Amino acid sequence: SAANGATAVLGDKDDAKKRERLLLKTAKGTRDYGPAETYCRDHIERIVKDVFMTYGGSCLDTPVFERKDVLAGKYGEDQKLIFDLMDQGGEQLALRYDHTVPLARYIAMSGATIQGKIWQVGKVYRRDSPVMSKGRMREFMQADLDIVGAWDPMIPDAEIVSLLCTILSKLEVGEFTIKINHRKILDGIFEVCGVPPEKIRSISSAVDKLDKVPWSDVKKEMTEEKGLSPEVADKIGEYVKHKGGPALLEQLKADEILMSNPSAKQGVQDMELLFALLKAYNNVIDRISFDMSLARGLDYYTGIIYEAIVEASAPPGFSSANAVVSPVTDGAPAPAPPKKKSKKPKAETLEEEEEIDESQVGVGSIAAGGRYDNLVGMFTSAAAGEGKKGASLPCIGVSIGMDRIFAIIWPKWVEKGMRSKETMVYVMAAGDGLLEERIRLVQELREAGIKTDFLAKKKPKLPAQFSAAEKDEVPFDIILGADELKEGLVTVKEQKWEFVDGKKAKVQSTEQGIKVRREELVSWLKNTPTYLNWSSGRLI
Amino acid sequence: SAANGATAVLGDKDDAKKRERLLLKTAKGTRDYGPAETYCRDHIERIVKDVFMTYGGSCLDTPVFERKDVLAGKYGEDQKLIFDLMDQGGEQLALRYDHTVPLARYIAMSGATIQGKIWQVGKVYRRDSPVMSKGRMREFMQADLDIVGAWDPMIPDAEIVSLLCTILSKLEVGEFTIKINHRKILDGIFEVCGVPPEKIRSISSAVDKLDKVPWSDVKKEMTEEKGLSPEVADKIGEYVKHKGGPALLEQLKADEILMSNPSAKQGVQDMELLFALLKAYNNVIDRISFDMSLARGLDYYTGIIYEAIVEASAPPGFSSANAVVSPVTDGAPAPAPPKKKSKKPKAETLEEEEEIDESQVGVGSIAAGGRYDNLVGMFTSAAAGEGKKGASLPCIGVSIGMDRIFAIIWPKWVEKGMRSKETMVYVMAAGDGLLEERIRLVQELREAGIKTDFLAKKKPKLPAQFSAAEKDEVPFDIILGADELKEGLVTVKEQKWEFVDGKKAKVQSTEQGIKVRREELVSWLKNTPTYLNWSSGRLI
Known part of the structure; x- marks a missing residue:
C-alpha cells in the first residue's frame, strides 16, 4: 500500500532490519502535549468555556466519528480532507471535520425544536498539509458557540461578535481585528456587476484570496481561469477593495444601483442594525473592520461572515510535532524543541520535512464563523426523503482555533516562567x-x-x-x-x-x-x- | 459491503426511496450528550481531575489515533476490537484503545527518563458489543493516572489505591469495594499446583471468570477446554476461592509449599507491605478485598492488579444512545428517553435492538488497573531494532470508567433536580x-x-x-x-x-x-x- 511508499526508497542491505524497527512517533499532523503544555492549554480552555457560560451557553458533546453520509456533501472541495474509518463490517464512519455539521445533525435529530446557545469544545480532524509551527494540525482543538433558533434580526449575530471579542480580550492574544462581511451584500455586488448566477460561488472564492494575493492576481483568476469579462471584474474590484466602519455603510447606502438589488439592500440593512447593536456592547465596535473582500469558503453561509485576525507571529519555539516531548517532572514549561537529528534514514526525514515550513509566518486567522440558516433544513429534508421539505432552523456560530491561540500564548508562558503544576x-x-x-x-x-x-x-x-x-x-x-x-x-x-x-x-x-x-x-x-x-x- | 447488509432485507417497492433517505443517527455504540448531561459529566470530570492534581499529577494529552504498529500486539485477543482508519494514502492509523499504550509510547519517545504521576482524561474506542444501559459504549471516556518510574517498593502502588478510594468517595458512587490481587501470587499458585508454564495465561483467564460463573463452570473450562487434569484444577480451586484482608495474608504465609515458590513469596511480601502502607492512608483499608480469584485480562500486568466494584445498578432511564437527545433550553435534566417507535423499517430496528439488553444488570466494575513494569521496555526495544534491549521503566496505573460513573450518578441528579446551567x-x-x-x-x-x-x-x-x-x-x-x-x-x-x-x-x-x-x-x-x-x- 501507499503507506509503505517511503520504505520502498530504502534499497540497501539494512532494509529488512529497518522495516522491523518500530517508528516511535505520533501520526503525521498530530502531537502529544506534555504536562507544561496541557496546563497552558487547560488555562486557555477554561477562559473560553467560562465566557461561553457567562453568555448563557449550554454544552453539547457529540461523538468523534459520524456516519459518513452525515458529513457527505457539506464541505464542497474539502470533502477529500475527511478522515474515513475502515469498514470493519459495520457502518461507514468518518472522523468529524468540524463541530458545525454534528451540531446541525443533533438539532435535526431532536426535531429542529431547539432554541438557545450551544457550545462545544473538542478535537476535529482534517487530512490537510500540516504546518505545526502555525498550529495547523491534522488533529486540532476547536471551541464553538452557536446560537440556534428564530430570534429577532441581528441580535444573535451581535451576541456572537461580542462573545468573540470578549474571549480574545480575556485570552490576551494581543491586538486583533474582527473582519466582517455579509454574504447577501457580496451576492448583490456580483449580481449588479453582471456575474452569471452559476459563477457566483467560484468568483466569490476568488475574492476571498484578496488577503493573500494582490488584486491583479485575483482579476487574472476571474477573467482567465473563470471566464469573466475584464469589465465585470473591474466593477467587482471597485467594490471589494473597501474596508471600514459605519461610514462605509453610508457610502453603500448612497449607491443607488447597488441598493436597487434586493439582496444587497437586505445585507446593508442587516449590517446597519448590527453596528447599532454592537454600539450597546462595550469595547466591541473598535475591533470591527467591515471588509468587503471577506468571502469565506463554506457554501452554507447565508448572512454575516467574520474572521478574527491577530498580528502576532508564530513563535520559533512552537515547531515540529513529534520532536516536542516535555519531561514530566520538569516544573518549568518545556523549552524550544531540539532541531531534528539528521541521522535518520533519508526516507523518514523526507516525510518529516514537509511538515516543517512557513515557520516564521504569522498564525493568521484564529477564529471564524457566520450565519447558516439552511444547514439544519438540509438534514431534516434528507431524512424526510426525496422531495420532502423538513423543518429548518436558523443558526449562527463561531469556531475558535484553540491550537492557534496556544501557539500565540505558549511562548508568553515560557517567557513569564509560569508554573505548570498546582502542588502547594x-x-x-x-x-x-x-x-x-x-x-x-x-x-x-x-x-x-x-x-x-x-x-x-x-x-x-x-x-x-x-x-x-x-x-x-x-x-x-x-x-x-x-x-x-x-x-x-x-x-x-x-x-x-x-x-x-x-x-x-x-x-x-x-x-x-x-x-x-x-x-x-x-x-x-x-x-x-x-x-x-x-x-x-x-x-x- | 457489509455495512449495507441491513438494507438488503428491504424488498418492497419503497426500497429505492428508503435508500436515499438519510438515517439521522449517531454511529453504533456512540451517543450525543446534551446540555444537562454534559453538565453532570463535567461535574464528575472536575472531581476526578481535582483529585489527580491533589495527588501531584501532571496532565498528558495524546492524539486520538496512533500509528497502527504502536497498538499492535498489546491487547491479546482484544486486538480485533481496535477501530482502524482507512488507508487514504498515508500511514496505517487506528483509534486509541486505552490511555496506557499511548502513555507508554510517549514515555519511550522521551527516552524512558520520566519520573512522576501522569494523568489523562479522554475518550477511547473499542468495537465491542455496546450495552448502553450499563455505560458500555464503543466511544467512552476514561480517566487514568499512572505513576511512572523506579520508586521504592509498593509506595506508588499504595498511592494509586488510595487515589482510587478518594475519587470514588468524592464522587458519591455509593458502596464500593476494591478487589486486589497480585500476578506473582497467582503465577506462584499455578506453578505449585502444577500448571504447565505455557498454560498459565489461559488458566489465568479462566480464573478471572469466577465473578460471573460458578467454580464448576470454570473447572470445566480448565479441564475440558484447556486440558488441565482435574486434580490440578481442584488445587487451584482451593486457593482462588479465598477473599479477605490481612488475615488471608497470614494464612498464605503459613502455607510452606506456596512460600517455597519464589514468585508467590515475592507477591505475598509485596501485599504485606502494601497493607502496611495503606493503613497510613485514611479510610482506605476498609474498602480493600484481597481477592485471589481476580486475574484481569491484559497480559502486560506484572504486579498488583485491582478492580473497583459498586453495587449500584444501572438506572432504567439510562438507555439506548441515539434515542437520548435532551432539549437545549430545558433547564431540568433530560427525562428518561422515550421508547423507540416501532414505525421504522424492520432492518433498522434489528440493528438497534442488539444494543438494548442487560438493562437491569448492575454497572459492575467502574475502575481497574495494575502494575506493568515491562510495557515501556517493549517500545524502546522494538524501536532499537531486532534483538536489542531498550531502556525500561516500571509503571502502575488506574483507569476510571467515566461513563459507568455517569450511569450511576445521572439518575441521582435527575432525582435531586440539579440545575444544568450557571446563568445567575x-x-x-x-x-x-x-x-x-x-x-x-x-x-x-x-x-x-x-x-x-x-x-x-x-x-x-x-x-x-x-x-x-x-x-x-x-x-x-x-x-x-x-x-x-x-x-x-x-x-x-x-x-x-x-x-x-x-x-x-x-x-x-x-x-x-x-x-x-x-x-x-x-x-x-x-x-x-x-x-x-x-x-x-x-x-x-
Whole structure:
C-alpha cells in the first residue's frame, strides 16, 4: 500500500532490519502535549468555556466519528480532507471535520425544536498539509458557540461578535481585528456587476484570496481561469477593495444601483442594525473592520461572515510535532524543541520535512464563523426523503482555533516562567525516612484540599527531596523530624523563585524555616499570603 | 459491503426511496450528550481531575489515533476490537484503545527518563458489543493516572489505591469495594499446583471468570477446554476461592509449599507491605478485598492488579444512545428517553435492538488497573531494532470508567433536580423592549463576571421573558422599565424552586420585587446569600 511508499526508497542491505524497527512517533499532523503544555492549554480552555457560560451557553458533546453520509456533501472541495474509518463490517464512519455539521445533525435529530446557545469544545480532524509551527494540525482543538433558533434580526449575530471579542480580550492574544462581511451584500455586488448566477460561488472564492494575493492576481483568476469579462471584474474590484466602519455603510447606502438589488439592500440593512447593536456592547465596535473582500469558503453561509485576525507571529519555539516531548517532572514549561537529528534514514526525514515550513509566518486567522440558516433544513429534508421539505432552523456560530491561540500564548508562558503544576506542599523527612508519618501528613493535607506530594522512597536523602520539590516549584516544603513530631511540631520552609539572567531559579535562603504546630498546620497554610494568592488567582 | 447488509432485507417497492433517505443517527455504540448531561459529566470530570492534581499529577494529552504498529500486539485477543482508519494514502492509523499504550509510547519517545504521576482524561474506542444501559459504549471516556518510574517498593502502588478510594468517595458512587490481587501470587499458585508454564495465561483467564460463573463452570473450562487434569484444577480451586484482608495474608504465609515458590513469596511480601502502607492512608483499608480469584485480562500486568466494584445498578432511564437527545433550553435534566417507535423499517430496528439488553444488570466494575513494569521496555526495544534491549521503566496505573460513573450518578441528579446551567441573572424589559438598554446592562453584568442572559427579541412580552428565565432556572430576574431607569433604578425578583409531587417547580410569589440602584446592582447581587452560596459551591 501507499503507506509503505517511503520504505520502498530504502534499497540497501539494512532494509529488512529497518522495516522491523518500530517508528516511535505520533501520526503525521498530530502531537502529544506534555504536562507544561496541557496546563497552558487547560488555562486557555477554561477562559473560553467560562465566557461561553457567562453568555448563557449550554454544552453539547457529540461523538468523534459520524456516519459518513452525515458529513457527505457539506464541505464542497474539502470533502477529500475527511478522515474515513475502515469498514470493519459495520457502518461507514468518518472522523468529524468540524463541530458545525454534528451540531446541525443533533438539532435535526431532536426535531429542529431547539432554541438557545450551544457550545462545544473538542478535537476535529482534517487530512490537510500540516504546518505545526502555525498550529495547523491534522488533529486540532476547536471551541464553538452557536446560537440556534428564530430570534429577532441581528441580535444573535451581535451576541456572537461580542462573545468573540470578549474571549480574545480575556485570552490576551494581543491586538486583533474582527473582519466582517455579509454574504447577501457580496451576492448583490456580483449580481449588479453582471456575474452569471452559476459563477457566483467560484468568483466569490476568488475574492476571498484578496488577503493573500494582490488584486491583479485575483482579476487574472476571474477573467482567465473563470471566464469573466475584464469589465465585470473591474466593477467587482471597485467594490471589494473597501474596508471600514459605519461610514462605509453610508457610502453603500448612497449607491443607488447597488441598493436597487434586493439582496444587497437586505445585507446593508442587516449590517446597519448590527453596528447599532454592537454600539450597546462595550469595547466591541473598535475591533470591527467591515471588509468587503471577506468571502469565506463554506457554501452554507447565508448572512454575516467574520474572521478574527491577530498580528502576532508564530513563535520559533512552537515547531515540529513529534520532536516536542516535555519531561514530566520538569516544573518549568518545556523549552524550544531540539532541531531534528539528521541521522535518520533519508526516507523518514523526507516525510518529516514537509511538515516543517512557513515557520516564521504569522498564525493568521484564529477564529471564524457566520450565519447558516439552511444547514439544519438540509438534514431534516434528507431524512424526510426525496422531495420532502423538513423543518429548518436558523443558526449562527463561531469556531475558535484553540491550537492557534496556544501557539500565540505558549511562548508568553515560557517567557513569564509560569508554573505548570498546582502542588502547594511537599512533605519530607530527615533521617530515618518516617515513611508512614509522611504519608499520614500528606493524606491529612490532601483531605483538607491542599495539593500535596512526597518522594516515593522509603528513606530518601533530604537534598533529593528538596530537589524534587524544586522541580515542581512547590511553594511550601514541610520537613518532619522524629523529635519535633513528638513535640507536635513540623518545620515549614517557604520557597520563592526569581529570574536570574532570564532563567527562573529558586531564591537561595539560609533561613531554617518556621516551626508550626502540626494540628494547626492546615489553617496556618491556608492563611499564608502565598496560599491565598494562589487560590484566588491560581497562577503564580 | 457489509455495512449495507441491513438494507438488503428491504424488498418492497419503497426500497429505492428508503435508500436515499438519510438515517439521522449517531454511529453504533456512540451517543450525543446534551446540555444537562454534559453538565453532570463535567461535574464528575472536575472531581476526578481535582483529585489527580491533589495527588501531584501532571496532565498528558495524546492524539486520538496512533500509528497502527504502536497498538499492535498489546491487547491479546482484544486486538480485533481496535477501530482502524482507512488507508487514504498515508500511514496505517487506528483509534486509541486505552490511555496506557499511548502513555507508554510517549514515555519511550522521551527516552524512558520520566519520573512522576501522569494523568489523562479522554475518550477511547473499542468495537465491542455496546450495552448502553450499563455505560458500555464503543466511544467512552476514561480517566487514568499512572505513576511512572523506579520508586521504592509498593509506595506508588499504595498511592494509586488510595487515589482510587478518594475519587470514588468524592464522587458519591455509593458502596464500593476494591478487589486486589497480585500476578506473582497467582503465577506462584499455578506453578505449585502444577500448571504447565505455557498454560498459565489461559488458566489465568479462566480464573478471572469466577465473578460471573460458578467454580464448576470454570473447572470445566480448565479441564475440558484447556486440558488441565482435574486434580490440578481442584488445587487451584482451593486457593482462588479465598477473599479477605490481612488475615488471608497470614494464612498464605503459613502455607510452606506456596512460600517455597519464589514468585508467590515475592507477591505475598509485596501485599504485606502494601497493607502496611495503606493503613497510613485514611479510610482506605476498609474498602480493600484481597481477592485471589481476580486475574484481569491484559497480559502486560506484572504486579498488583485491582478492580473497583459498586453495587449500584444501572438506572432504567439510562438507555439506548441515539434515542437520548435532551432539549437545549430545558433547564431540568433530560427525562428518561422515550421508547423507540416501532414505525421504522424492520432492518433498522434489528440493528438497534442488539444494543438494548442487560438493562437491569448492575454497572459492575467502574475502575481497574495494575502494575506493568515491562510495557515501556517493549517500545524502546522494538524501536532499537531486532534483538536489542531498550531502556525500561516500571509503571502502575488506574483507569476510571467515566461513563459507568455517569450511569450511576445521572439518575441521582435527575432525582435531586440539579440545575444544568450557571446563568445567575436574566435581564428583561417591560413595554417597549428597551433592547439596547437590556444589552448594556447584560454586558455590564457579564463584565463583572456574572453569568447573564436575555431574550434575543426586540420587543418581547414580559411573560415570554419570565418563561425563558424559568426554563433555565435562573435565580435573579432583573426587570427594566423606562421610568425606573431614569431614576437610576431596576427591579430584581429572586426566583426560588421547590419540589411539588416529585417535580421541580418555581415557587409562585406575588411579591413585586425589590428596587435596586442600577449603579449598585453588581455589588448588591454578589452579596445576596443565593449568589454567595452558588459561587462557593456552584451547584444548587
